[in-house]
Amino acid sequence: MAVHGIDLGTTYSCIASVDDVSRPTVHRNQEDTDTTPSVVFFETPENVVVGQTAKDSAVIEPDLVVSRIKRDMGHEVTRTMHGRPYTPEEISAFVLRKLAADAKTATGVTVDDVVITVPAYFGAAERDATRKAGRIAGLNVIDIISEPIAAAITYGVLNPGQDARILVYDLGGGTFDTTVIALSGGDIEVVCTDGDHELGGADWDDRLVEHLAERFRQEHPDVPDPLDDKQTEQQLRRDAEELKKTLSTRTRHVLRVMHEGRVAKVEIGREEFEALTRDLLDRTIEITRKTLNTARGKGVDGFDHLVLVGGSAKMPAVTEALTKELGVTPRLQDPDLAVAKGAALYAFEETYRRLLSSGDRTDQSRAEEMAARAGLSDGQRQEIAGRTIRTVASRAFGIKATASNTRREYVAHLVNANDALPADVTEGFATLDDFQTRVAIEVMEQAGAVASDVIEDNNKIAEGDLRIPPGKPAGYPIEVTFSLDASGLLHVTAKENETGERLELSVQIGGMSEEEVAESRAALSRVQVS
Amino acid sequence: MLPEQDQEVDLENGLKHLAEQVAREHERAAHREQIIDRLHAENQDLRRGLLQEALTPVRSGLYRLYDTVTREATRRSAHDGDPVVPLLEAIAEEVAEVLARTGAERLEVAPGDEYDPALHRPVGTGPGEDGRVAAVVSDGFRLADQDRVLRKAGVVIGKAPDSAQDGAQDSEGNI
Incomplete structure (x- = not known):
């Protein structure tokens, strides 16, 4: 039984699984690269192309190409292609199907059980949408975990029995995130998370391109701007990318910008490159400091490990600046694959634990088979079985209530941030007026960084009506139960005991219903994905 | 139960335990063998792949040179009889030759x-x-x-x- 971990990224995605020497391995796609652009091209109604070719196709069919769909997860927006509206869940499902199909081609093993990662700031709606994307893709999503937690697993800094505070610095191609995680007594908690979703490695490239063009302009003011010529501009982009890589290993490099038969020789050193992009790096440091301050406010003073994630974290200036500013040497290993690998490790261990503890004889022998295939020794098996990584709620959840004396509307919290998951909480409420025939149940999720009972500081994520038997006076009791599972999915039940009338709500803010998911899974399975 | 019988049972249990342990060790050893086989095969592939990988930066440098010279030749051929054009074209061809040899x-x-x-x-x-x-x-x-x-x-x-x-x-x- 193979379980996979998937890093479903904004610009790139990646799939990994635990191999037969119990190490996480990334599966290359058919184009022979570790990561696949999260770009979907609706070539025809029956054929969808995902990845680099889809990205290239944006030039010829921009209206049929969708990128950065992750930003729309959990929102009610659709894109119409060939006359059919597609939800963000469905578009993401195509990316997942491409990853799964290519992994199968590479290993011969069908991808079925998966763990998908999401940013730490994703709330219940976005997590739910991600899980549904997996279901539409025909996958069995065993869990949804936060990207910084996955990265910390890869770096081996989340060891139960060893409390730790971890700072995760994630600089990707187009986004920057920084998160503080605390592991205490086996509980993993995302203490706080911050970032800039318009800041990434691409900004560093832009600076280099502009610098090279400017040097050419200075030397040859009489010829047209090199950036006005599409071919020269593309060449400069490639040069900038190469230059960035070269300057990671060498300290100086000479580049010749050629345009309109003229040449400008540009010599650039690492220091100069760093000076050109200093403010970008400073912005990441500033956000990191802010995150640490927020963590301090929540009682997490300092950190034990600093781990780097994202391809752009490879720039030597990042390590240097963090070492200088924070006084800690960051850990850096395969930062662009760390999230997918961590998801694979988590998927493997979680499946093993679930099988082992199921109490079913066949499940237990499947667990043994899994361990044998990964070549685990008896000691390692015991270690994994005993390791329980529990997560906590990232935000507070409650229902809208009205104080009977002042008639002030507020949010009554049932689940608080940092409550251990899964959480099951039941609380009693009562009707406000005589002869009320229904009670509106409005489920609220904390919107800001701190929990607040002010309505405006919360988002309504679900609502429904509970019928009340006729002729009841004010104060008629009702019971509300919140159950929040470890991936942050919320089920709400409201009931009154006399007639047994119940109202059940699963959180899907602007999301798809279970029926829609099943329908779309069937409908889209006829679409070819390559 | 007589003491002799007791001992026999102990011995039997011990043997059973030992046999189980040996079987497990055996299973793991067989597993390792399989992995060594695979690593060996992968290593062979890797050596071939590494050669290609080592050529990548050389090739990307040559592509750049080829593109630049070809573009300049095309740009200049707009003016009739530019004597540099055949020279640039020849250089581009030479670069393509070197690439072909890789x-x-x-x-x-x-x-x-x-x-x-x-x-x-x-x-x-x-x-x-x-x-x-x-x-x-x-x-x-x-x-x-x-x-x-x-x-x-x-x-x-x-x-x-x-x-x-x-x-x-x-x-x-x-x-």
Whole structure:
């Protein structure tokens, strides 16, 4: 039984699984690269192309190409292609199907059980949408975990029995995130998370391109701007990318910008490159400091490990600046694959634990088979079985209530941030007026960084009506139960005991219903994905 | 139970335990053998792949040189009889030769070819027959002995004037 971990990224995605020497391995796609652009091209109604070719196709069919769909997860927006509206869940499902199909081609093993990662700031709606994307893709999503937690697993800094505070610095191609995680007594908690979703490695490239063009302009003011010529501009982009890589290993490099038969020789050193992009790096440091301050406010003073994630974290200036500013040497290993690998490790261990503890004889022998295939020794098996990584709620959840004396509307919290998951909480409420025939149940999720009972500081994520038997006076009791599972999915039940009338709500803010998911899974399975 | 019987049971249990342990160890050893086999095979592949990998930066430098010289030759050929053009073309050919010796051969791509996303990287659209290559902007290269495309050819794809829009204008004209 193979379980996979998937890093479903904004610009790139990646799939990994635990191999037969119990190490996480990334599966290359058919184009022979570790990561696949999260770009979907609706070539025809029956054929969808995902990845680099889809990205290239944006030039010829921009209206049929969708990128950065992750930003729309959990929102009610659709894109119409060939006359059919597609939800963000469905578009993401195509990316997942491409990853799964290519992994199968590479290993011969069908991808079925998966763990998908999401940013730490994703709330219940976005997590739910991600899980549904997996279901539409025909996958069995065993869990949804936060990207910084996955990265910390890869770096081996989340060891139960060893409390730790971890700072995760994630600089990707187009986004920057920084998160503080605390592991205490086996509980993993995302203490706080911050970032800039318009800041990434691409900004560093832009600076280099502009610098090279400017040097050419200075030397040859009489010829047209090199950036006005599409071919020269593309060449400069490639040069900038190469230059960035070269300057990671060498300290100086000479580049010749050629345009309109003229040449400008540009010599650039690492220091100069760093000076050109200093403010970008400073912005990441500033956000990191802010995150640490927020963590301090929540009682997490300092950190034990600093781990780097994202391809752009490879720039030597990042390590240097963090070492200088924070006084800690960051850990850096395969930062662009760390999230997918961590998801694979988590998927493997979680499946093993679930099988082992199921109490079913066949499940237990499947667990043994899994361990044998990964070549685990008896000691390692015991270690994994005993390791329980529990997560906590990232935000507070409650229902809208009205104080009977002042008639002030507020949010009554049932689940608080940092409550251990899964959480099951039941609380009693009562009707406000005589002869009320229904009670509106409005489920609220904390919107800001701190929990607040002010309505405006919360988002309504679900609502429904509970019928009340006729002729009841004010104060008629009702019971509300919140159950929040470890991936942050919320089920709400409201009931009154006399007639047994119940109202059940699963959180899907602007999301798809279970029926829609099943329908779309069937409908889209006829679409070819390559 | 007699003491002798007791001992026998102990012994039996011990043996059973030992047999189980040996079986487990055996299973793990067999597993390791399999892995060694696989690692060996992968290592062989890797050696071949590493050679290709080592050539990558050399090739990307040569592609750049080839592109630059080819572009300059094309730009200059606008002026008739520029004596530098044949020289630049010769240099480009020489570079292509060196690339071919590393295994990278030029893709045969010409205007009029049907658009093939496996060989072509569209860089834009221009007037021409719909869905066909209208112009080749940069040559592509393939690894001849593995039949793998190393770099797609940069092409402009033909796009006939939007027929749907024409239709709309026509019907409007008729009304």
